[in-house]
Amino acid sequence: MPTTRRHTFRLASWLALVGVTLMIGAGSSVAQSEGVTFTRDIAPILQRSCQHCHRPDSVAPMSLLTYEEARPWARAMKSRTALRNERGAMPPWFIEKNIGIQSYKDDPSLSEAEIATIAGWADSGAPRGDMADLPPPKYVAGGEDGWRIGTPDxxxxxxxxxxxxxxxxxxxxxxxxxxxxxxxxxxxxxxxxxxxxxxxxxxxxxxxxxxxxxxxxxxxxxxxxxxxxxxxxxxxxxxxxxxxxxxxxxxxxxxxxxxxxxxxxxxxxxxxxxxxxxxxxxxxxxxxxxxxxxxxSVTWVRRLTANGVDISIKPTTADQQLHAYTVLEQHTKILTFEPHMHAPGVRMCLEAIWGHSVQTLTCAGYDHNWVRSYVYADDAAPLLPEGAILHLTGFMDTTPGNRNVADPRNWGGGGRRSVANMFIDLGEAIALTDEEFEREMGERRERLGLTKNDVVIGCPLCQVRFPSQKAAP
Ligand code: HEC
CATH class of the missing domain: 2.60.120 (Jelly Rolls)
Structure with missing residues (x-):
């Protein structure tokens, strides 16, 4: 039976993958105790995830291009990267890795192994290592105009x-x-x-x-x-x-x-x-x-799931939740998630509800110093049918632990000023016709090799609308 064979194959490759992961895990912990060096282990991480901000003439206060520049920050790098998706984390990217869609464009976040490597380097005195290990520089000080989008027109x-x-x-x-x-x-x-x-x-x-x-x-x-x-x-x-x-x-x-x-x-x-x-x-x-x-060739929809009217944020209280719902009036492909709150905001989650299927699309920590958007990777962008409901949850914390809050004793309502509050997903989406919706799902099934039994987060009809079932109610 083809299905059984397929599953057998999948189980085997999954076991192989687990095996490989365990080996990598073991390898990296050996590397940690046996001398992580800047030139071999840290420089590649900084090049990929830090230097576009941490270099002269960019947004960050200090440059991390060279060993001499990075070394004094070793302990601070350890503690900021260990924050993962919480306020203050470096790099400032707050997607939670244990829930929801995991593929985003331009994702600079660090793996657990990389976080451990930075910690290991800081704990062992931040050694330089062999200069021959150093990868070629990605940024040369003063050598480019610094736009992330490439050279503008x-x-x-x-x-x-x-x-x-x-x-x-x-x-x-x-x-x-x-x-x-x-x-x-x-x-x-x-x-x-x-x-x-x-x-x-x-x-x-x-x-x-x-x-x-x-x-x-x-x-x-x-x-x-x-x-x-x-x-x-x-x-x-x-x-x-x-x-x-x-x-x-x-x-x-x-x-x-x-x-x-x-x-x-x-x-x-x-x-x-x-x-x-x-x-x-x-x-x-x-x-x-x-x-x-x-x-x-496509039509934009500004997809605002929000509630600004009846916000009531209590003083000095953790884990306060706000909720908002939107019914999609057209088939929709969601391109970005952009949590927008003010100082008390610490987390936002977006769910899609379709019949009795409730899926968490994304949960992200929130730091009001870094109001940013997350772009779904092409094969991960949610494809939702007309009638699906988006449910947005905002989490607020007004205890002194949230240092973004100016005075934890204040009550806060909704409003435009920074001392007032907002609760919005500013993310963007495109509307799809029936044909476009079917085509996008068909292409995704093909690219991801989906079967009728696979559940794809964010695409509740991906496993239902196979061509043979198109006419089904
Ligand atoms: C999007 C830009 C950006 C990226 C990417 C980024 N940083 Fe930062 N970083 C900043 C800014 C701006 C500050 C100062 C504000 C703050 O402290 O939050 C900062 C602060 C820091 C600090 C604290 C400095 C202090 O004064 O204590 C450390 C340490 C740090 N970054 C390390 C890193 C590391 C390591 C990476 C990569 C893994 C990284 N950053 C990625 C912009 C960035």
Missing amino acids: LVLRSREVTVNASGADRWEPIGVVPTGLTEDRYVEAVEIREVNDIPKEGGSNTVGGRFVLHHLNYSSHVVESEQPDAFTGETTTVWPVHEVGRNADIFPPDAGRILAAGSVLNLETAHLHSNGRETKAYLEFAFKLHPVGYKP
Whole structure:
């Protein structure tokens, strides 16, 4: 029987895999006790997961490019990486590894073996090792322009703002920026960074202290000449929000977003935050563009599962939960998960409910210093049928253990200010027609070699809609 053979084969390969994993496990613990070195063991980890931030002219306070630079931070590296998905963790990536979908794009997180390797290195005096083991450098100081999306085709710049040394948070428009485009273009990727005059050795211990433009909602549209505020819908794009510490956005190849001829970036609402010294700052917007003539083939939906109205956050209380539900009105492929809360937020989970199947898609820790999005890998992006229910749970902690909370004694409601609270999944999705939905599921079944008995997290109909069953109710 083909099915039995298949299962036998799977069991055998699974056992083989367990065997290999055990061997790797044993090997790495030997390596730990027998002298982990920087050149052989630590440098490759830093190159992959740390140096794009920890190098001159990037967001982090110190460079970790060389042994001399990294060595003084050995103990701090051990303790920050050991936090895994909790507030303060390095790298700032908070996906929980024991639940939900595990494949994301651009995932810098460390394996358990790598966390142990860093700890072993710190505990054994952070030795350098043989220079011959050192991999070729990935970043050369001053050697590149530092954009994560690669070399951009268009870089736009906001006007400069001055933020006083102290004062209440401001929430205001910071102007429009002409794109200068003479024909419609579609955007493949966008990245934003703040350029300011805060000294590199500023002594601030949060990423927020290094920047003053904490957050920006912006869109692009064509300005009608007589009415400067009017814009036409089909040339409008609402871009993903900019946040301090947030990652770049790389859109799926078939879902480029329009940056229209004659359009402007409208920097509608910027959140300006005083950080103790008068600061001048502006934003740079880097776009990678599709070639002229490209047209996207899919429709975007902004999938907001949120509840901002009846938030009530009690003082000095751990494990407070908020819940929100959305019924999907179209077949939907979810591209990203983007937990958005404020200081009390420590965790968010997204579930999909379809009939009596309830699946956790993603649970992620949350650190309000790092408001970021997670992009599902192509074969892992949830494919949900019309009528499925999304259930979002936010976890809040207002005890002194959550150091992001300014004063644990305060009650908090919902609102836009940082001292108020939000509870939103800002993730994005595309709507699928019946044909597209069937096709995407068919392709996934083929690529992953699925049988009718396989359960795929995030694709409740993947194992049901085999072509022979298409007509079934
Ligand atoms: C997305 C950018 C980014 C990545 C990736 C990143 N860091 Fe950081 N790191 C920062 C920023 C910004 C700070 C300062 C704010 C803070 O302490 O949270 C920081 C702080 C630290 C600190 C604490 C420094 C202190 O003053 O005590 C350590 C240690 C550290 N990072 C190590 C690492 C290691 C090791 C990795 C890779 C495994 C890594 N970081 C990856 C941006 C990053």
